[in-house]
Amino acid sequence: MSLTDRLTQDMKQAMKSKDKVTLSVIRMVKASLQNEAIKLGKDELSDEEELTVLSRELKQRNDSLHEFEEAGREDLVNKLKVELEVLQVYMPKQLSNEELEEIVLQTIKEVNATSKKEMGKVMGALMPKVKGKADGTQVNKLVQKHLA
CATH class of the missing domain: 1.10.10.410 (Arc Repressor Mutant, subunit A)
Incomplete structure (x- = not known):
């Protein structure tokens, strides 16, 4: 199952369970994937290109997390931690x-x-x-x- 299919399936599940945070993160990732496909002039991204987009989303949130922690914005820190957990589900297993x-x-x-x-x-x-x-x-x- 491709990442896009998995995201669509999980998005439907998040809608049914009324999980707003997961739903918004999945929508953002799907939009990023779609924007990347448009930018590259393709209908569908390869697995490697999807992974690149997913990694970029993860990195952006990690960078923001560090900035918010330094600024003492606990409300945003907690929100980003939840978003990072949702994104980690779609990343390949990390190397030890x-x-x-x-x-x-x-x-x-x-x-x-x-x-x-x-x-x-x-x-x-x-x-x-x-x-x-x-x-x-x-x-x-x-x-x-x-x-x-």
């Missing part, structure tokens, strides 16, 4: 730190990187492997640690 570290080391070996100067090369080869399964900041820190 051990799995991620193994992939980082393997990629460093593959591209024969030895110094921080080659970080871009490593990240370019690594990010497609972990897309949607790990946070880019965490990946970046691990690569820096192993290239130091």
Whole structure:
């Protein structure tokens, strides 16, 4: 079942159960997916493109969450935490730190990187492997640690 089909099914369920928060998050994600398809001039997005949009939505909310926490806006923080929980349901299973570290080391070996100067090369080869399964900041820190 594609992400769009799953979202539609979950949207109907949220309507039936009168779950306004889930419904609004699903509607936002569906709108983002539709906007991306229009932007790319396609009728339907590939799984990878859908994952990119979903990751972008998640990242936007995480960034907002940190800003709201710093500003002391507990009302918005709580709302965003619920939205993040809804979005996490549609994301692929996240890699554990051990799995991620193994992939980082393997990629460093593959591209024969030895110094921080080659970080871009490593990240370019690594990010497609972990897309949607790990946070880019965490990946970046691990690569820096192993290239130091």
